[in-house]
Structure formats: structure tokens, C-alpha cells
Amino acid sequence: MSSQHGSFFWQQVDHTLANLMLAEVSEEFLQLAHEDLQQIHYQNIGNGNGLTVPSQRLEMHRLRTDELAARYYAVYCEVWRSQQKALTPEFLRAICPNSLQMLRSARINGVSSEFSMEQMRTHSLNGEWLKSAMAEFKRSMDRLYAKWERQAEVDAKGLEYMLAAAPNNPDVDVAATQVVYARIQLRIVEARLISIKARIASCERALSATQLRPPDAYRIKSLEQHLEGLSTDKEQFESKRDDWQLRLNNALRSPGDREEHAASRAIVAARNPEKKRARPKPPCFAVAVKLLKQNRDLELVQFCREMDSKAAQYPSVLKYKPPTNWKVPTFFKQYQKRSNTVSRFLSEVRKHIRASTQG
Numbered sequence: 001m002s003s004q005h006g007s008f009f010w011q012q013v014d015h016t017l018a019n020l021m022l023a024e025v026s027e028e029f030l031q032l033a034h035e036d037l038q039q040i041h042y043q044n045i046g047n048g049n050g051l052t053v054p055s056q057r058l059e060m061h062r063l064r065t066d067e068l069a070a071r072y073y074a075v076y077c078e079v080w081r082s083q084q085k086a087l088t089p090e091f092l093r094a095i096c097p098n099s100l101q102m103l104r105s106a107r108i109n110g111v112s113s114e115f116s117m118e119q120m121r122t123h124s125l126n127g128e129w130l131k132s133a134m135a136e137f138k139r140s141m142d143r144l145y146a147k148w149e150r151q152a153e154v155d156a157k158g159l160e161y162m163l164a165a166a167p168n169n170p171d172v173d174v175a176a177t178q179v180v181y182a183r184i185q186l187r188i189v190e191a192r193l194i195s196i197k198a199r200i201a202s203c204e205r206a207l208s209a210t211q212l213r214p215p216d217a218y219r220i221k222s223l224e225q226h227l228e229g230l231s232t233d234k235e236q237f238e239s240k241r242d243d244w245q246l247r248l249n250n251a252l253r254s255p256g257d258r259e260e261h262a263a264s265r266a267i268v269a270a271r272n273p274e275k276k277r278a279r280p281k282p283p284c285f286a287v288a289v290k291l292l293k294q295n296r297d298l299e300l301v302q303f304c305r306e307m308d309s310k311a312a313q314y315p316s317v318l319k320y321k322p323p324t325n326w327k328v329p330t331f332f333k334q335y336q337k338r339s340n341t342v343s344r345f346l347s348e349v350r351k352h353i354r355a356s357t358q359g
Helices: 015-043 052-082 089-122 127-165 171-212 217-252 255-271 284-294 300-313 331-337 339-358
Strands: none
Touching (some): 015 171, 015 217, 052 089, 052 127, 052 171, 089 127, 171 217, 217 339, 284 300, 284 339, 300 331
């Protein structure tokens, strides 16, 4: 591929492939929205404020839409690269008006229709409040769209500077792709983190309110378990965010900067030869490193199942079994027993990968 690009038209995008990939993303977010709705209703059992649930639903719709937009943007970049096309400023700028604008309109119409139909059935909301809430939701979608346009312009401007600095250099396409891809993944992770933090805050409020009411041990335990799961997700995505930030920083460095950075680390290592000996890693650590290098976005459950599948296939091989100090036969058993332990293990793996990347 060359850094010299011809004219771009939105019709050049393979929309058949894009629609297939977007359908999978939409199904995932429909499931997330269903889970959000169930959890919001459950957390607000006994809440006498009738506006709490609809307010939280609208806020979660806003947060999920921001996530969804980041995924849409990523899908179109992936489709374009699948067509063996180099990313261009014109292409990046075209995503917002041709895709994210439609997403914005669809979300405004979909959420408004959802609440209007519910109001027709139940008459549970104040009409003036609903009208005001829908108007504010539309404004929030307008603000999000303006943010998406700014982010696309940041990518496009950055790409323009890279192309101008290295004209007629095929390697610039590779470097530009790495920078844009790292930025996209960072935005996806940050959007998910914001959603998780909002859900943690909502769950903490529900737990505090439940503890003030007559004792309900089952409900308190259920909320505590959900809160622990959200905290685990938060740790995972914070680790992913740090990982993608590091990859973005590395991608933005010039070759000379990378060599200078490596030399500086070598000097520091030479000056400090006496380092505290690290605790020996379990045999499964190296396998986990390999798995996460192949798939940086590997989730806890998926990791556990992959390791346990290998352990079942090779029962005499220790490297597929969990650390002996966990005292469990499988990774998934530890996940069920205490998922934070598996999360911390994967965090250590990600730190090791980041350290080796920096080196």
C-alpha cells in the first residue's frame, strides 16, 4: 500500500460486510441493554421515587450509545482495512456523517418510542417530565455526536501530519494504522469503563438503601455479588486501558525515539543490576502470556474456558492447570469461587506483556 491515496467515495466501502459485522455488535448491545434494564429494576425494588428507574434507564442508554458509536467507528475501519485499503483522512471524516449520524437518529427515535409506548400502556410517568426528559436525551445525543466528530477529526488531522511528514513512504500506512487502531481501542475501553463505573455507583446506592431497610440477607448478598463482579470488570478494563495507552504511546514514537527509549532502559538496568528476585511464576503464566498476546481483549470467562479446555485435552501437562496455591482443579472453579483472584492473575500477565513491550 502506498501513502499516496486517490479520491474517496463512501460507496467504495463494502457495506455488505459492514452490515454483517454491525449486526453482531447490535446483538451484543441488545443483550447488554436487556441486562441493564433487569439490573436497574432489581436494584430499585422498594424505591419510592418513581422517577429513579426511568432516569437511570435514560442515563444507561446514553452511556451504551457512546460505547456503540466507538464500536461502529472501529467496524468501518476494520472493513476498510479488510478491503486492503489504506486509512485516509477523507475516510475517517466520512464515518460520522454516513454512519454515526444514522446511529444518533436511530437511538433518539428508538428510545423515544420505547418510553412513549410504555407511557401509553402504564401511564406511570408524568407527561411533562417525560417530554422534558426526551428533549434532554436528544440534546445528549447531539453532544455525543459532536464529540464523535471531534474524535474523528483528531484521527484525520493526525493522519494528515503523518502522511505529510513521510510522503511516498509505504511504511507510513502501517504506522498510521497502528496509531488510529490504538486510539479506537482506547476509546472503546474508556467508554466501557465509564458505563461500568456508573453501574457500580448505582449498585452501591442500592446496597446502601437496602441495608437501611428491614433485613433481607438474600438481596444484600445478591447486590454484593453483583458489585464484586462489576469491580472485577473495572479492574480488567483498567488494565486494558493501560495496555492500549502504552501501545498508542509506542505507536506515536518515531523510530529514533523508540531506539532512544530502549537505550535509556538498558542504561537504567545496567546501573541497577541488584534487583529484588521476583517470585517464581507458575507454569500456567507463560501460557497465559501467549494467549493474551494473541487476543488482548480476552475476557475472564473466555480465558478460564480456554485454559480448562487445554487441561482436559492434556491432563498430564501442568502448564494448563491453575496455580497450586489456588487449591482448585480448574480456572473456572476459581472464577466461580472468587473471580477477583483470576482478575489479578490476568492483570499480572498484562503488566508482564507491557513491560516486555516497553523493553
